Amino acid sequence: MxxxxxxxxxxxxxxxxxxxxxxxxxxxxxxxxxxxxxxxxxxxxxxxxxxxxxxxxxxxxxxxxxxxxxxxxxxxxxxxxxxxxxxxxxxxxxxxxxxxxxxxxxxxxxxxxxxxxxxxxxxxxxxxxxxxxxxxxxxxxxxELADLSEDFTDRETAFLADRWSGRPEVPPVTLRTTTGKTWHTGGTQGTPVVVEGPADELLGWLAGRGQRGAHLAVLAGDGLPALPPL
CATH class of the missing domain: 1.20.120.450 (dinb family like domain)
Structure with a gap:
């Protein structure tokens, strides 16, 4: 809401x-x-x-x-x-x-x-x-990204995940925090990717900031895909 x-x-x-x-x-x-x-x-x-x-x-x-x-x-x-x-x-x-x-x-x-x-x-x-x-x-x-509130981080992650949803150049991606929160993004083509890490790292990857996902764990798929520019 x-x-x-x-x-x-x-x-x-x-x-x-x-x-x-x-x-x-x-x-x-x-x-x-x-x-x-x-x-x-x-x-x-x-x-x-x-x-x-x-x-x-x-x-x-x-x-x-x-x-x-x-x-x-x-x-x-x-x-x-x-x-x-x-x-x-x-x-x-x-x-x-x-x-x-x-x-x-x-x-x-x-x-x-x-x-x-x-x-x-x-x-x-x-x-x-x-x-x-x-x-x-x-x-x-x-x-830093880690200083952002949990509420903002979760909402912005969901906002950006929705932004990249349906994009054919991005494979299906599941984003999972270390505390169990989950978002989905990307299109329907390609090998599905599952990544896990701290919430601020996930946001950094989606927003093209911070370490840009360098420390995220890729649990499935062919690696962390590149995202189009915002």
Missing amino acids: IDHVHDLRSVREATDRLLTAAAKLDNAALAEESRLPGWTRGHILAHLARNADALVNVFEGRPMYESGDARDADIERDCDRPLVEQLEDLRNSAARWEAVAERPQDWTRVVELRGGVTDVAARVPFRRLIEVELHHVDLNIGY
Whole structure:
């Protein structure tokens, strides 16, 4: 069951956590490479700010981004700003998104996101939470996949497992935690694969982060398959 009220509260908490951590950086650290290839920490903060504004567009019936090129150009424009400007922008854009999301509205309506992807409005707060939490990890400032809450990790694992379900280039995969939780992903063709490991490692493989599944135990099949980019 989707609980947008719970997710909006989680977004606020995650944003505050990220802002507090990022405030300990300086301008030089902001310009250093993040864990995302080709992006500095400044790129990540700029992206998070513009993503909040993009979700305002979604809820107000406008295209999420003017175009893919415009989205990328906005991030490049904003990535080199001083830390104080980055933090102020992220804080203010998050407040704008929160104000729009807290209005009385039909949470069952379908909204259009980037690239023609659609979803019910009630799931958008969780999508924002994904952005904030995973990009906090991407900043490489001490927040790791293992620090994510169990609830978030389980939900994001299920979300990504569903994303790769039915993909013909991915064989059938069963993901199993060491505590017995299980998810299924991939298509129907190829040798079935069964992998087991800690929940954060499974999430890392699905999300293309951390050790990317390097420490997962392959219990059946031809090895851990490569996943398409997110």
